[in-house]
Amino acid sequence: MMIRWKHLIVLVIVLPVLGLVVAWSGLMSVGASSGHWAATDWFLHWVMRNSVRTAALSVEAPPLDNPALLPPAAGHFETGCAICHGSPAQGRSDAVRAMLPPPPDLKTVVPTWTDAQLFEIVKHGVRFTGMPAWPTQMRDDEVWAMVAFLRKLPEMDTNAYLQVSGLHGIGNAGEVSPLPITCESCHAEKRLTNDSIIPRLAGQSEPYLLNSLRAYAQRQRPSGVMEVAVGTLADESLPELARYYAKQARPPRAVSPADAQLIEKGRELAEKGRPADKVPACFSCHEKPGGNPAYPRISGQNAAYIMRQLRLFHAGVRGGSSFSHLMIEVASKLKEEDFAALAAFFAGRESRVP
Ligand code: HEC
Ligand code: HEC
Ligand code: HEC
Numbered sequence: 001m002m003i004r005w006k007h008l009i010v011l012v013i014v015l016p017v018l019g020l021v022v023a024w025s026g027l028m029s030v031g032a033s034s035g036h037w038a039a040t041d042w043f044l045h046w047v048m049r050n051s052v053r054t055a056a057l058s059v060e061a062p063p064l065d066n067p068a069l070l071p072p073a074a075g076h077f078e079t080g081c082a083i084c085h086g087s088p089a090q091g092r093s094d095a096v097r098a099m100l101p102p103p104p105d106l107k108t109v110v111p112t113w114t115d116a117q118l119f120e121i122v123k124h125g126v127r128f129t130g131m132p133a134w135p136t137q138m139r140d141d142e143v144w145a146m147v148a149f150l151r152k153l154p155e156m157d158t159n160a161y162l163q164v165s166g167l168h169g170i171g172n173a174g175e176v177s178p179l180p181i182t183c184e185s186c187h188a189e190k191r192l193t194n195d196s197i198i199p200r201l202a203g204q205s206e207p208y209l210l211n212s213l214r215a216y217a218q219r220q221r222p223s224g225v226m227e228v229a230v231g232t233l234a235d236e237s238l239p240e241l242a243r244y245y246a247k248q249a250r251p252p253r254a255v256s257p258a259d260a261q262l263i264e265k266g267r268e269l270a271e272k273g274r275p276a277d278k279v280p281a282c283f284s285c286h287e288k289p290g291g292n293p294a295y296p297r298i299s300g301q302n303a304a305y306i307m308r309q310l311r312l313f314h315a316g317v318r319g320g321s322s323f324s325h326l327m328i329e330v331a332s333k334l335k336e337e338d339f340a341a342l343a344a345f346f347a348g349r350e351s352r353v354p
């Protein structure tokens with residue numbers, strides 16, 4: 001019995017010391033050139049799959065069949081993911097193929113994962129592999145939009161991809177060699193509808209646009225998509241972009257004839273608020289003649305985008321400029337059923353210059 005204990009103690013002390021000596025000797029290669037042994041490769045990927053499977057057990061996927069989820073995710077995919085994974089518009093470079101492990105062609109591997117598992121991978125990334133986490137951990141809706149896009153990717157041909165990501169139609173029609181993603185790939189007026197979760201920028205207040213761009217750049221307004229879009233821009237170009245969009249006309253949008261009752265309920269809230277719940281009238285701040293020009297214009301904005309922002313404010317994760325706390329306070333008093341009414345009212349209303 002005594003001898004066994006001694007053996008065990010020696011083992012517990014000697015093994016880690018031996019490990020340290022080998023690590024210190026420099027004999028362990030960290031070079032990626034020779035790849036992993038097949039067994040190591042299999043083991044690491046097995047560990048990754050198990051970890052993702054377990055983490056995804058507590059994740060419930062929302063419905064992902066809304067086509068409006070695809071354009072911002074596809075545009076982001078081209079700038080934020082295709083450099084490693086390739087896309088229908090660009091192959092993987094030799095440099096990326098030499099990574100260890102190499103980023104897989106997602107068309108072939110996506111079908112092996114469930115929605116919840118893809119969500120886990122895209123949100124948190126994969127440690128030790130180069131697969132990055134989503135740029136912000138504050139909100140999940142953007143990650144789910146990416147999952148919706150990944151689901152569609154295996155069946156997407158080049159043309160469909162160019163169209164949904166906004167790469168198509170910016171250059172000469174039918175041009176297959178893709179152009180870089182620009183603001184217009186996502187924000188072009190002609191691509192947006194009332195169901196879009198990408199906002200209309202045309203005719204928005206210039207100080208508000210500038211504040212918003214700075215808020216994204218300084219990570220005061222969490223959005224992985226917009227963080228990447230403004231991440232490489234020089235500070236000096238932001239005022240120029242704000243001016244460019246503010247000067248454009250925001251033509252009134254033909255909104256599908258929504259429930260008249262819903263619009264009426266929205267109007268009531270916008271004009272009078274709801275004193276019983278301490279909800280102020282929206283027009284006491286927004287689009288108020290002589291009001292603060294840094295408060296945004298809401299009229300004529302896409303209904304789906306308005307709803308999404310109200311939900312984010314309500315949940316306290318919208319962020320924004322140094323005025324955003326005002327709106328967080330208002331939204332905290334709104335109820336879920338108010339969002340659709342407010343969105344329907346504002347979307348169908350002609351934008352007025354305050
Ligand atoms: C810097 C390179 C890099 C970027 C950028 C990148 N990935 Fe990855 N990704 C990887 C690598 C490497 C793996 C392999 C991880 C492994 O095998 O454990 C991976 C794995 C994945 C997987 C799991 C595939 C599988 O079966 O192994 C998915 C899904 C994925 N990435 C999606 C994305 C999305 C979506 C984006 C953009 C938001 C993205 N990746 C950006 C490098 C990258
Ligand atoms: C890949 C698609 C994509 C690209 C590219 C993109 N945007 Fe955006 N943009 C979005 C989405 C999605 C949102 C909404 C994000 C949120 O929820 O905060 C947004 C929001 C914005 C807002 C906030 C508007 C508001 O009403 O609050 C501004 C301003 C903006 N983008 C400007 C730009 C500019 C300028 C560029 C080019 C440098 C650009 N975007 C590139 C998708 C994109
Ligand atoms: C006390 C002033 C105030 C009131 C009242 C107010 N808001 Fe706001 N709201 C703001 C400010 C300020 C912002 C911009 C925050 C920022 O700069 O990041 C904002 C932003 C918004 C946005 C985001 C716009 C965009 O383009 O992303 C929406 C949507 C919105 N408000 C809707 C409403 C609605 C609907 C009501 C009425 C229920 C309302 N607001 C009442 C101050 C107010």
